[in-house]
Amino acid sequence: MFQEISQKKIAEIVEGRIINQSNELLISQIAIDSRQILHPDKTLFVALRGAKADGQAFIPQLADLGVKTFLVHHDYDELVAPDLCFIKVSDTRRALQLLAKFQRSLFTNPVVSIAGSNGKTIVKEWLGQILGQKYAVAKSPKSYNSQVGVPLSIFGIEGYHQVAILEAGISKAGEMSALEEMIKPNLGIFTNLGTAHQEGFESLESKLEEKLSLFSGSNFLIYCKDQKHVSERIEALFPMDKLVGWSDRAGAEFTRSVKVKGNASRLILMKSDLSTHTFQVPFTDVASLENITHVIVAAMTLGLNAESIQEGILHLKSVDMRLTLKPGINDSLLIDDTYNNDLAGLKVALDFMHQQRPKRRKILILSDLLQQGSPEKIYEEVAELIKKYQFDLLFGVGKEIFFLEQEFPEAFTGFSSTEELLTNLDPETFANDMILITGARVFGFEEVVNRLQQRIHGTTLEINLNALTHNYNFYKKLISPKTKVMVMVKAFAYGGGAVEIANQIQTMGANYLGVAFSDEGVALRKQGIKLPIMVLNAMQESFGLCSEFDLEPVVFSPEFFESLASWCTVHGTTMRIHLDMDTGMHRLGFDRKQLDKLKSLIQLNPQLEIASIYTHLVGADEDIHREFSLSQLKDFEEMKNEVIDILSYKPLVHALNSAGIVAFPEFQFDMVRLGIGLYGVEVTGKHDLALRAISTLKTTISQVKELEAGETIGYSRKGVLSTGGKIATLAIGYADGYDRRFSNGKGYVLINGQKASIIGNICMDMCMVDVSGMEVKAGDEAIIYGEKISLKELADQIGTIPYELLTNISTRVKRVYYLD
Ligand SMILES: *Cc1c(COP(=O)(O)O)cnc(C)c1O
Numbered sequence: 001m002f003q004e005i006s007q008k009k010i011a012e013i014v015e016g017r018i019i020n021q022s023n024e025l026l027i028s029q030i031a032i033d034s035r036q037i038l039h040p041d042k043t044l045f046v047a048l049r050g051a052k053a054d055g056q057a058f059i060p061q062l063a064d065l066g067v068k069t070f071l072v073h074h075d076y077d078e079l080v081a082p083d084l085c086f087i088k089v090s091d092t093r094r095a096l097q098l099l100a101k102f103q104r105s106l107f108t109n110p111v112v113s114i115a116g117s118n119g120k121t122i123v124k125e126w127l128g129q130i131l132g133q134k135y136a137v138a139k140s141p142k143s144y145n146s147q148v149g150v151p152l153s154i155f156g157i158e159g160y161h162q163v164a165i166l167e168a169g170i171s172k173a174g175e176m177s178a179l180e181e182m183i184k185p186n187l188g189i190f191t192n193l194g195t196a197h198q199e200g201f202e203s204l205e206s207k208l209e210e211k212l213s214l215f216s217g218s219n220f221l222i223y224c225k226d227q228k229h230v231s232e233r234i235e236a237l238f239p240m241d242k243l244v245g246w247s248d249r250a251g252a253e254f255t256r257s258v259k260v261k262g263n264a265s266r267l268i269l270m271k272s273d274l275s276t277h278t279f280q281v282p283f284t285d286v287a288s289l290e291n292i293t294h295v296i297v298a299a300m301t302l303g304l305n306a307e308s309i310q311e312g313i314l315h316l317k318s319v320d321m322r323l324t325l326k327p328g329i330n331d332s333l334l335i336d337d338t339y340n341n342d343l344a345g346l347k348v349a350l351d352f353m354h355q356q357r358p359k360r361r362k363i364l365i366l367s368d369l370l371q372q373g374s375p376e377k378i379y380e381e382v383a384e385l386i387k388k389y390q391f392d393l394l395f396g397v398g399k400e401i402f403f404l405e406q407e408f409p410e411a412f413t414g415f416s417s418t419e420e421l422l423t424n425l426d427p428e429t430f431a432n433d434m435i436l437i438t439g440a441r442v443f444g445f446e447e448v449v450n451r452l453q454q455r456i457h458g459t460t461l462e463i464n465l466n467a468l469t470h471n472y473n474f475y476k477k478l479i480s481p482k483t484k485v486m487v488m489v490k491a492f493a494y495g496g497g498a499v500e501i502a503n504q505i506q507t508m509g510a511n512y513l514g515v516a517f518s519d520e521g522v523a524l525r526k527q528g529i530k531l532p533i534m535v536l537n538a539m540q541e542s543f544g545l546c547s548e549f550d551l552e553p554v555v556f557s558p559e560f561f562e563s564l565a566s567w568c569t570v571h572g573t574t575m576r577i578h579l580d581m582d583t584g585m586h587r588l589g590f591d592r593k594q595l596d597k598l599k600s601l602i603q604l605n606p607q608l609e610i611a612s613i614y615t616h617l618v619g620a621d622e623d624i625h626r627e628f629s630l631s632q633l634k635d636f637e638e639m640k641n642e643v644i645d646i647l648s649y650k651p652l653v654h655a656l657n658s659a660g661i662v663a664f665p666e667f668q669f670d671m672v673r674l675g676i677g678l679y680g681v682e683v684t685g686k687h688d689l690a691l692r693a694i695s696t697l698k699t700t701i702s703q704v705k706e707l708e709a710g711e712t713i714g715y716s717r718k719g720v721l722s723t724g725g726k727i728a729t730l731a732i733g734y735a736d737g738y739d740r741r742f743s744n745g746k747g748y749v750l751i752n753g754q755k756a757s758i759i760g761n762i763c764m765d766m767c768m769v770d771v772s773g774m775e776v777k778a779g780d781e782a783i784i785y786g787e788k789i790s791l792k793e794l795a796d797q798i799g800t801i802p803y804e805l806l807t808n809i810s811t812r813v814k815r816v817y818y819l820d
Contacts, residue, residue: 001155002103004028007069007085008010010044013102014071014095016087019080023297027069030099030155032148034058035354036347038064038384046096047072048148050473054481073096093147100151100182109156110315112165112298113183113218115176115211116191119291120145120167123191126295128165129441130312131325134304135162136373141344142323142819146168150179156344160373163302168214172200173207180214187301188215189294190223193230199689206285208233220244222297224290224774225252246297254297260284271295277306292316315442323352325465325500325817327454330431332524333359334452337438337486338445342371343381349438350389352819353505357499357528359434361392365421367439367450368398379403397421397443419445427452438662454814458731459699461809462786463496465504471678472508474690478661483668484652486512488675490520495737495806496679496695497815498538499527504817505678514673518542521551532580534612537588543567547575552611556580556588558597565605579651581639582613583632595639599646612652612671619684621659629660633667659683681791681802696786697809699732700796701778704771712760713768719746719760725772728756730782732764737809738784741798743767750783751776 004026011018029043037043045067047055056072060079073336074088089095104111112127114120121143128139138161140153145167157164168179201207208230215221221238225231225247235243246254246269259266265284270276277300292313299309301525328334333356337349346369350715353362364386369378383404386394393617394412396404397420405412414419418439425448435452438443476485487510488494494502502513502524513533515521521533522545532634538546540552540563546553547568555561555577568575579598582589602610615636633655640653653669658677661668662684676683678695697715706726713719713727721727730749734740739747743761749769750756756769756776785791791802 002106002157002159003028004042007087009055010069010071010099011087011164014087014089014098016071016095017762019086019088020082020084022068022083025068025085030096030152031640032064032152033351033649036351037062037065037067037150038388041068042069043067044069044499046070046092048092048096049073049481092105094178096148096151097178097182100154103157104154104182104184107161107164109161110163110186110302111183112163112187112189112302113168113185113214114165114189114191115168115214116189117194119191119287119294120169122291123189123294123298124165124167126292126316127189127298129316130295130299130309131163131165131302131304132370133308133312133321136160136371137163137165139165139342139344140167140653141342141348143167143169146171147175147178150182153344154182158373170200170210173202173210176210176213180216185213185215185218186220187298188218188221189298190215190221190230190234191226191294192227192290199687204229205233209237212237218242220301222246222294222301224293225249244297244301246293254293256293258289265289267293267296269293278305278312282316316580319322322818322820323349324819325352325356326449327814328430328433328435328452329427329454332430332433332435332452334449335434335436335438336449337436338449339441340368340438341369343378346382346385346438350385353434353436354389355503356434357503360432361434362390363393363395363430363433363435364391365395365435365437365439365445366397366401367418367443367445367815368400370440370442375400383407383478395421395425397439406702418445418447422447422451425451458702459697459736459813461495461497461813461815462696462698463501464692464694464696464820465500465817466819467694468501468678469505469508471507471680471691471694472510472674474687475658475661475672475674475677479668479672484511484671486510486514486654486671486673487678488514488657488673489524490516490536491807492520492681492811494803497817498524499529500815500817502529502531503527508673512671512746515551516716518545518549518551518553521546522549525549525551525560532576532611540567544571547573552576552578554578554580554588555608556582556590558590558594560599561598561601561605562610564610565601568605568607574607574609576609578611579613579643580614581613581636583635584628585616585618587616589615590639592635592639595642599643602643603646609645609649610647610651612654613643614641614654614673617655617657617660617664620657620663621662626663629664633664662686676803676806677807681806683802693785693787693790695806697732697738697784697813698786699730699736699784700781701728701782702731702766702775702782703729704776705729705776714760714763716761717738719768721759721770721772725770726774726776727759727768728771728776728780728782729766729768731766732782732784733763733767735764736812736813737805738762738767739798739800739805739808741800742794746797747788747794751780755790756782 007021027044031043032046032048032264069085071087114123131137138157144153153166166183170176222244225245245252255270262698264282267279267281275306324336326334396414487505489498489502492498513531516536518535518538521535533551535551535553581590582591616627622645652671654671656672658675661672662730680691709724732738740762742758745757748755748757756771759768759770795802
């Protein structure tokens with residue numbers, strides 16, 4: 001934080017009521033997450049009320065840890081103690097923003113802020129790296145750009161920083177004013193305007209105006225003049241002397257020309273005073289070129305000379321900057337953070353690691369943090385983080401990293417270069433470990449990841465855990481904060497990989513998990529998942545496993561009830577069970593006629609405790625079944641009441657699946673059961689834009705071939721290019737779960753953003769696509785589905801439903817998890 005502040009001052013800034021203030025305590029850290037406390041007594045914990053959970057619930061636990069100062073909602077009065085200071089406000093999120101605004105006002109060096117639809121994070125990272133050669137730069141970690149992310153980014157600004165770069169992202173109308181008030185950028189960059197997140201805005205125009213309002217007080221605004229409706233709006237709203245536009249046509253402050261050669265480009269910028277600057281950049285694609293141009297213009301506007309900018313660009317690559325979870329050698333888990341270069345990023349990676357299921361040892365492979373500022377201070381903080389996260393082994397690469405040796409003489413091994421580390425690293429010494437690999441770009445830690453990674457066959461399913469959280473929060477907002485959520489993770493979490501997804505769900509604050517069979521539940525328990533687990537179809541043979549692994553079977557018939565009850569009697573144990581009421585699905589479940597029998601069984605068998613009663617809707621996704629769904633819900637209410645009447649305790653009641661949450665929120669009862677929606681498909685079609693695709697199925701091109709007219713492709717000679725052309729062979733087939741019905745032009749993939757249709761029949765492990773006229777080569781990536789190819793569209797194309805496509809992905813396809 002830029003400056004320490006007293007409790008009294010905090011209360012003043014947030015206009016809160018203070019209870020038990022202490023005059024000595026100075027606050028230097030602000031935390032919103034109970035897991036991120038480093039110096040408890042110097043920390044202000046801000047209890048936010050989110051879709052996930054109420055931060056206030058963590059106060060007793062934090063008080064035990066030694067936290068003394070809490071910002072809470074004014075109705076809070078559960079834990080009061082003489083040595084704890086409470087600052088009460090009507091809205092803690094707003095208070096957090098006011099604190100950020102205050103901290104920002106103390107920072108007098110330039111603040112750069114980036115808004116726009118695409119490229120914000122890349123522009124921020126690149127600009128940060130280029131400026132970082134000369135200046136101490138503070139920047140938002142990852143994409144901390146939201147109403148809560150921006151304040152946290154601002155608290156990351158320290159006294160020694162010479163420039164701050166903050167990203168600003170909004171998803172609905174009205175959000176920018178709070179960000180503007182906090183960031184108050186001196187220099188703004190507007191990347192571009194896309195149609196993403198249109199849902200929260202009236203029109204594209206209103207979205208643009210809202211975004212631009214971030215720059216109302218800026219001295220300079222950098223933008224591209226070639227997106228016409230954007231530049232017209234900008235030029236109408238801001239005085240000319242603030243504007244720094246660039247364009248591929250003459251007449252801008254910077255006129256750009258680009259010459260592509262091989263896999264690099266020469267970028268020439270001519271200023272309006274006719275001075276020209278030439279840069280060699282390692283990109284050729286339009287988006288990277290646009291991003292780097294914004295970066296160069298911003299760096300020049302901030303006074304950096306062209307040579308230093310060029311020097312910085314040489315060290316950039318169009319790298320993947322996501323934090324990724326990968327299967328590692330001998331059942332280890334790798335966290336790949338090879339694009340990290342500062343302390344803020346390290347904290348995000350550590351927190352991500354902390355959220356994963358436990359492994360045998362924790363191992364950190366870390367390079368020098370190429371961060372300006374006093375190394376003693378920085379490595380002191382790194383050492384504290386290492387202690388807090390309890391690493392067993394440390395591998396350091398670089399010069400300054402040797403500071404850690406004194407702190408951790410036993411655990412630390414240092415190397416002066418990545419080569420030296422690689423020569424001395426024996427991958428076989430790792431097994432079932434958690435390995436965090438984090439290093440500045442120039443150390444090239446990709447090679448380390450490569451060495452420790454489990455071999456991956458050409459096809460991967462990438463799962464975006466942030467998108468999963470986004471979708472979860474979307475549904476949470478449709479229901480009352482009191483309503484519990486069971487997430488269905490049956491069928492390998494709809495294909496996504498049960499353990500990692502269940503782990504993320506547990507972190508998000510869901511209350512229950514649902515699986516189809518006992519084995520699935522056992523696998524989750526063995527990997528440390530603690531949430532209660534309901535098993536839809538527990539078989540007689542697995543009662544022992546249910547009992548041993550604390551799984552809760554669904555009971556759906558009197559016979560099943562009796563056999564489970566007697567099993568429990570014989571084994572002298574009790575079990576929590578769930579009752580399925582059949583109100584029209586006619587799959588499993590008690591029907592009305594069996595209710596009396598059920599009630600007497602319940603009364604005779606107190607060893608079975610009724611954890612919940614539920615029913616399942618058959619057509620909640622379709623309006624034509626609305627009446628039927630309502631009659632199901634009405635029947636269910638009567639049936640569950642009959643059962644509850646004979647109980648001396650209150651089981652949970654639930655009925656809604658994903659579609660039901662959207663269509664019948666008035667029937668949410670105590671809990672809802674979320675499935676497909678979490679995985680990114682909104683089946684009712686009412687909120688098409690609100691969810692994010694969580695998974696991307698990708699493969700690579702194995703070979704490219706030129707064909708003559710009349711030659712045929714694949715089995716049964718089904719594929720033909722009538723005038724000849726070019727095909728690419730992809731490393732995915734029906735055995736990977738790529739449905740054979742996509743054969744012969746029914747399906748297509750995206751290669752470098754362009755559509756390529758399937759040609760001929762899909763084979764077991766491969767398929768061919770038509771790439772005539774496209775620039776492609778072996779090794780290029782092909783997207784089977786993901787953000788740009790919707791599952792619903794694909795499913796329609798072959799007459800099935802997204803559920804089937806998701807769950808068909810073979811387990812031989814590696815799952816890779818990341819945070820974007
Ligand atoms: C699979 C399942 C769900 C989830 O359904 P979605 O349509 O995927 O939301 C809910 N309840 C039961 C009983 C299920 O089997």
